[in-house]
Amino acid sequence: MATRSITVQTSPSLALIKYWGKSDIGKNLPATSSLAVTLDGLFTETTISTSETDLVIVDGKQAPQERYAPFFNNLRKQYGTHSKFSIDSRSNFPASAGLASSSSGFAALAYGCAKLIDPNAEETVISECARLGSASAARAVYGGFTILPRNGAYAQQILEKSHWPELRIIIAITKSSEKKIASREAMEAARKTSPYYAEWIAQSEELFLHAVAACKKRDLDVLGPLMRQSYLMMFSTMFTSTPPVFYWEPESIALIKACEDLRENGYSAWETMDAGPQVKIVCLERNVSHILETLKKRSPGTTFMISQPGNGPLIR
Ligand code: PMV
Numbered sequence: 001m002a003t004r005s006i007t008v009q010t011s012p013s014l015a016l017i018k019y020w021g022k023s024d025i026g027k028n029l030p031a032t033s034s035l036a037v038t039l040d041g042l043f044t045e046t047t048i049s050t051s052e053t054d055l056v057i058v059d060g061k062q063a064p065q066e067r068y069a070p071f072f073n074n075l076r077k078q079y080g081t082h083s084k085f086s087i088d089s090r091s092n093f094p095a096s097a098g099l100a101s102s103s104s105g106f107a108a109l110a111y112g113c114a115k116l117i118d119p120n121a122e123e124t125v126i127s128e129c130a131r132l133g134s135a136s137a138a139r140a141v142y143g144g145f146t147i148l149p150r151n152g153a154y155a156q157q158i159l160e161k162s163h164w165p166e167l168r169i170i171i172a173i174t175k176s177s178e179k180k181i182a183s184r185e186a187m188e189a190a191r192k193t194s195p196y197y198a199e200w201i202a203q204s205e206e207l208f209l210h211a212v213a214a215c216k217k218r219d220l221d222v223l224g225p226l227m228r229q230s231y232l233m234m235f236s237t238m239f240t241s242t243p244p245v246f247y248w249e250p251e252s253i254a255l256i257k258a259c260e261d262l263r264e265n266g267y268s269a270w271e272t273m274d275a276g277p278q279v280k281i282v283c284l285e286r287n288v289s290h291i292l293e294t295l296k297k298r299s300p301g302t303t304f305m306i307s308q309p310g311n312g313p314l315i316r
Contacts, residue, residue: 005049007316008112011038012093012100013140014169014280016227016272017211020234021187021201023151028070028132031191031201033150033208035215036139038161039169040310044091044101046108048116051086058089058105071106071133078129079117085109093305094176099278100140102183106133107140111313127154143312145215150205161309164218168288170281171305172295174251183275186245190237197237204230220284224263224270227282231272249277251299258298267291 019034054072056063076082087109095101110130114121123141131138131154139146142157145164190197207226214223238245255271259281262269269291270282283291285308292304 003049003051004116005047006112006116007045007047008108008115009043009045009314009316010104010108010111010140010312011040011143011310012042012044012104013037013107013136013146014039014100014272015136015139015230015274016215016223016282017204017208017230018234018274019135019148020237021191021197022135025188028135029151029153030135030148031150032204033152034136034139034148035208035211036136036146036148037167037169038140038143038146038310038312039100039171039307040161041305041307042091042093042099042104042171042310044089044104044108045316046087046089046105046112048109048112049086050116051084054084054086056087056089059091059095068133071109071129074132075110075113075129078125079114079121081117083113083117085113085116093171094173095178099171099173099276100136100274102134103136103140106130106137107313109133110137111141115315124154124156131155141313144309147208147212157312158212159215161311164215164309166285167218167220167309168283168285169307170283170288170292170295171307172251172255172279172281172299173303173305174249174255174277174279174299174301176303179247179276181245181247181275186238186241186275189241189243189245193242194237194240196233196240200233200237203233207233220268220270220282224268224282227270227272235273247273247276251302252277252279254299255279255281255295255302258295262291262294
């Protein structure tokens with residue numbers, strides 16, 4: 001059969017309210033509801049071709065087959081096909097460093113493979129397929145603001161990117177080396193060993209519901225403290241795992257403290273972090289230059305990118 005190809009561009013999904021922990025490991029179902037924004041300006045570009053065997057190349061290196069097997073097996077089952085795929089994927093930001101590269105990576109894979117099999121493939125089914133690779137990827141198959149409910153099979157877009165055009169996300173890349181512990185290992189360690197895990201699961205739904213309402217109202221001063229509580233509670237399950245997991249670097253803490261000082265001086269700058277040392281600061285366009293200047297002074301070695309709510313997958 002003739003080889004068919006498609007090239008897809010996706011952007012990562014940054015959780016404002018975090019998914020952390022699985023309610024079903026085999027099905028990769030999230031134990032908490034998450035609210036996220038798809039980030040403009042950060043891209044994964046993936047070319048997918050039908051092939052004799054599944055082969056995944058990420059940033060020029062062959063990726064371990066076992067990481068992708070559950071995704072491909074589920075995709076074939078979902079679409080009733082025996083097709084295999086060869087993948088070549090590149091991102092314009094560091095992979096596996098806490099910048100949600102797995103979200104844009106698996107979203108591109110799910111979107112591209114599904115569209116090769118069925119040009120009319122539905123977004124919810126694509127989202128469900130992406131989830132099998134990485135739960136955060138279920139959200140990255142849409143642009144704007146998205147949710148993935150706890151135990152949810154697929155994510156949904158709740159607001160278009162145009163809903164909050166003034167929103168900015170400053171991405172502070174403190175360190176671009178690959179993390180030593182994958183998020184799936186860290187969240188499993190938290191589930192099994194952290195005394196705070198149950199409390200995290202119990203409290204995160206309320207944070208999520210309030211945050212969705214604040215996002216709908218475009219109220220950063222309400223959303224910010226909820227975001228902060230979500231990421232700090234998530235990290236508290238990591239700090240109290242056995243053995244503990246520390247993704248933070250000294251620069252991460254310098255940036256967290258800088259945000260605290262900015263807020264004391266009347267600038268709404270709310271940080272969040274994921275499974276890595278990078279800090280993402282959510283703010284409004286009118287404050288970006290002052291906030292950026294302050295952050296640069298406080299963490300001189302850090303690279304900064306400015307993002308805003310972005311698009312879902314695009315076929316190139
Ligand atoms: O989807 P995964 O397995 O890469 O886990 C993502 C976990 C966080 O980024 C920390 C939170 C989230 O909701 O994206």
